[in-house]
Amino acid sequence: MREQFPFFKAHPNLVYLDTAATSQKPQALLDSLQNYYINDNANVHRGLYKLAYDTTEAYESVRQQVADFLHAQSAEEIIFTHGTTDSLNLVASAFGPHAVPTGGRIVVSGAEHHSNFIPWQQLAKRQQATFVVTPVHSDGTVDVPALLAAITPGTNLVAIAQVTNVAGDTLPVAKIVKKAHDMGAFVVVDGAQAVAHMSVDVQALGADFYAFSGHKIYGPTGIGALYGRADLLAKMPPIQFGGEMISEVRDQGSTWADGPIKYEAGTPHIAGVIGMGAALHWFQENVDAAALQVEHELANQLRTALRAIPDLTVYGNDDSLATVSFNLTGIHPHDVATFLDEQQIAIRAGHHCAQPLMARLGIPATVRASFGIYNNQDDVTKLVEAVQAARRYFHGID
Amino acid sequence: MREQFPFFKAHPNLVYLDTAATSQKPQALLDSLQNYYINDNANVHRGLYKLAYDTTEAYESVRQQVADFLHAQSAEEIIFTHGTTDSLNLVASAFGPHAVPTGGRIVVSGAEHHSNFIPWQQLAKRQQATFVVTPVHSDGTVDVPALLAAITPGTNLVAIAQVTNVAGDTLPVAKIVKKAHDMGAFVVVDGAQAVAHMSVDVQALGADFYAFSGHKIYGPTGIGALYGRADLLAKMPPIQFGGEMISEVRDQGSTWADGPIKYEAGTPHIAGVIGMGAALHWFQENVDAAALQVEHELANQLRTALRAIPDLTVYGNDDSLATVSFNLTGIHPHDVATFLDEQQIAIRAGHHCAQPLMARLGIPATVRASFGIYNNQDDVTKLVEAVQAARRYFHGID
Amino acid sequence: MALTKLDQMYRAVILDEAQHPRHHGVLADFDHEITVRNPSCGDVLHLQISEKDGRVNDVAFSGNGCTISQASASLMTDQILDKTPAEIEQMVETFSDLIIKGDVPDADRLGDAAVLKGVHQFPARIKCATLAWKAAAQVLTEKGKTDD
Amino acid sequence: MALTKLDQMYRAVILDEAQHPRHHGVLADFDHEITVRNPSCGDVLHLQISEKDGRVNDVAFSGNGCTISQASASLMTDQILDKTPAEIEQMVETFSDLIIKGDVPDADRLGDAAVLKGVHQFPARIKCATLAWKAAAQVLTEKGKTDD
Numbered sequence A, B: 001m002r003e004q005f006p007f008f009k010a011h012p013n014l015v016y017l018d019t020a021a022t023s024q025k026p027q028a029l030l031d032s033l034q035n036y037y038i039n040d041n042a043n044v045h046r047g048l049y050k051l052a053y054d055t056t057e058a059y060e061s062v063r064q065q066v067a068d069f070l071h072a073q074s075a076e077e078i079i080f081t082h083g084t085t086d087s088l089n090l091v092a093s094a095f096g097p098h099a100v101p102t103g104g105r106i107v108v109s110g111a112e113h114h115s116n117f118i119p120w121q122q123l124a125k126r127q128q129a130t131f132v133v134t135p136v137h138s139d140g141t142v143d144v145p146a147l148l149a150a151i152t153p154g155t156n157l158v159a160i161a162q163v164t165n166v167a168g169d170t171l172p173v174a175k176i177v178k179k180a181h182d183m184g185a186f187v188v189v190d191g192a193q194a195v196a197h198m199s200v201d202v203q204a205l206g207a208d209f210y211a212f213s214g215h216k217i218y219g220p221t222g223i224g225a226l227y228g229r230a231d232l233l234a235k236m237p238p239i240q241f242g243g244e245m246i247s248e249v250r251d252q253g254s255t256w257a258d259g260p261i262k263y264e265a266g267t268p269h270i271a272g273v274i275g276m277g278a279a280l281h282w283f284q285e286n287v288d289a290a291a292l293q294v295e296h297e298l299a300n301q302l303r304t305a306l307r308a309i310p311d312l313t314v315y316g317n318d319d320s321l322a323t324v325s326f327n328l329t330g331i332h333p334h335d336v337a338t339f340l341d342e343q344q345i346a347i348r349a350g351h352h353c354a355q356p357l358m359a360r361l362g363i364p365a366t367v368r369a370s371f372g373i374y375n376n377q378d379d380v381t382k383l384v385e386a387v388q389a390a391r392r393y394f395h396g397i398d
Numbered sequence C, D: 001m002a003l004t005k006l007d008q009m010y011r012a013v014i015l016d017e018a019q020h021p022r023h024h025g026v027l028a029d030f031d032h033e034i035t036v037r038n039p040s041c042g043d044v045l046h047l048q049i050s051e052k053d054g055r056v057n058d059v060a061f062s063g064n065g066c067t068i069s070q071a072s073a074s075l076m077t078d079q080i081l082d083k084t085p086a087e088i089e090q091m092v093e094t095f096s097d098l099i100i101k102g103d104v105p106d107a108d109r110l111g112d113a114a115v116l117k118g119v120h121q122f123p124a125r126i127k128c129a130t131l132a133w134k135a136a137a138q139v140l141t142e143k144g145k146t147d148d
Ligand SMILES: Cc1ncc(COP(=O)(O)O)c(C=O)c1O
Pocket: A243, A265, A266, A267, A268, B020, B021, B083, B084, B085, B086, B113, B115, B116, B161, B163, B164, B165, B190, B192, B193, B213, B353
């Protein structure tokens, strides 16, 4: 697996444990990008010449591919965006005011990433809606019963991650959706940390909207997707204007194209779409359930080993997927990160764009190690040893 | 020059005359993208480890590079966007309501691309403002005196292309800005068709905002920039939320980061930024005023040769830059495009996202040939011959 | 110059059809009306149909478009005369298939319109050829819905 | 393990300074107050300064941050006592230079705080080291402006 990633040839001694921030890229993606720019580069949706036509076909075929990947009903339900953040903001801006009336109610978990938190907070502000942030457990995982209880009659919208980005816990989305739908609320699911680590079926989940980023699933930067149920997209006005998203433009008024391109104003990130298609194809060919299970077990091994270290708090639990957060008592996560970096271990330290969660846990930051499909036993061993060394170093134990 | 573009090795017989839609890419860009993904791939603005830090530095250094390229006062005035359309929509959404009060007045030329037209039309609608679309000449160029005359006291915002995308004419931006500023109006300049064909100095122009796309200046797709005068950006709220654009996130309210990252919610298109930097660097090293002059002369040669063909209307004039639009009487542009495509000439036929201009000219579409730095005499000759052949073919002259 | 493919699409009859389209204009009286667009190229087609005893008894189109879309509209309007909506729906499917594949067993159902099959070698032009046909199917089944 | 670079940054005195910071807390009475953040990592620093006869006569900081930012705040607060705002501004510039370059001619102006120069080998940590100093310069020159 690892040998398919040229990054690791360039960095043979690096222990990369920051896949939750961004994944490394398989050769298949690099080849696809080169091939696009060398052989197929043309603008889409406008050209009558063959090159432009073929590129448009390739571009649109990725829409079908993403639909299949998420088990959507049709390609018409897939909007290309610039990433999860862009997807979630699109829903908040375009669908939000439709879903949440003045004085309405929005519920989010206390473990959401800023990208699935602030758009709803700001929507609530605009709509003078109640913004409910639900409790978390002391290990940073979402308190699911409390979340379900918060979804009361009168709730209009629920925004949750399928997998959270600090504790790595997986939310029971189908159950949450059921409750929300029973109460008449829409559910927006942030799949940024899910798609690379589990198989996703938006119809089985019942999600109304589902967002993810290409760069976190071995794809290129600057691209992502939004799934939206067809009947809901039909109600959603565009929020960016220009280029091919139109039907007719008159001086004093315009009408919009049908379908997802209504939301894709301007020249899209064509190489990004093609590249995301190549990455998803690579992923589906190379990463099966067994491989994901190995990844999950590495994370669990790490959690177990870390728990054996004195004065160390591990967030998440053994159902958590590929993300492991922890803290050494009395040692600031930044200092740990620098120490590990000196030993060629790339991990993240900080609030992980989850300040509401940090506030709930009463901590400023955590150290976070996250796994990708290229990590191995050796990476776990090196990290554990280095964490032990960091503890000795900063506590002056020698 | 041409040999620096692998696209032309892959397509040795193709006459590519659609650079106004998107440019082909120099080897330097391809190398930069590969290098990024193989050696430097890490998320920006968050990582304490060296790889992430270095990538952040590289990312931010492109901001300075773009500032220098546009002759902005500082890197703080450069926002990375997904392209011209995204840049213009950002201004319309975030600055528009500040600039244009209820009942205000917005002026655009009649030759604007949809991306610099609909955002203002929709803003006018939201603000119940008067939306003035100014006249064009019969050759599709902007009637500058009429535009200047439309900028009356009470005008709040003027949106114009520096170079238009159908007739290729260059607007006297500095003069328009002076009039607009005298009347108390802000000026937003669409530089999509300008940056690759002339040198741009936003301070000399006096532009309040200036937008362009990377993919039209030999750079990657999915990336662009917006210049905004520092004092105006300071007044502009963010419109997308999440990730690193924050200062502090509390449950019921958030504060924003200072500077351009306030508008760059989510993981940015890092490879795109790095790639755009490489493309601009390549451009500045390889394309001097003389090379641009040659490009301009090719366009003029084409205009001259086309004017000699009977029943053929050429839009634009000899001051127009690298874009040449024309129509053969009685032959639909799409048919011309297909005919030319069969002879391996890639040109565009359509409304070029300029329906308001098409309406003014009373035509549904034009044929458009546009030049890049890799075109040559031979391309002009082949196109002229093929246009003559198309005329004979469709008019049944043999 | 590889004009063979071109010639297969732009048969003389097609060029002629586009230049002298049948049923071009507007009806004083009609039961169905629709305006459709090909947004990527700006083509507009306005179609009116009048029905009598469950069959199309008059039809007219206007708007603007390329040779292919005009010829196709002209041929389509001629072929749907005296047909029932159900028959027309089937014809539209057959036509779509023909234009995509270049050959279908039941092409003769399309009469003269089958001459457009050369379009299949120009995938970028398929939408031009099918615009009028899809409009007819839409307006006859969805009863006058327009896209505006 | 290449801990030499690390050791140069995390000198015993720095670890100790961070663990037992001076002037940590709040003042009952103060002339200037500021809260600054390092948004990329969530560090927060709250700084209060009291002035007398044009010189800093008391100072306190609170908030949270890493070893480097805490040690730096502690050393800074100690060094600016009895200095004028103009002197402090110069010190902040010198400190910034030192942390970026690792060495500057006038480093002795910084007293004990010069011990932080090892940070220059860790560019990702420069912001941690300079946070408190920039806050001091800002609050003393911009008279109490906060970032919220
Ligand atoms: C004048 C002009 N403005 C705006 C645009 C939109 O640029 P983009 O599609 O890269 O957002 C274009 C190109 O399509 C253009 O030519």
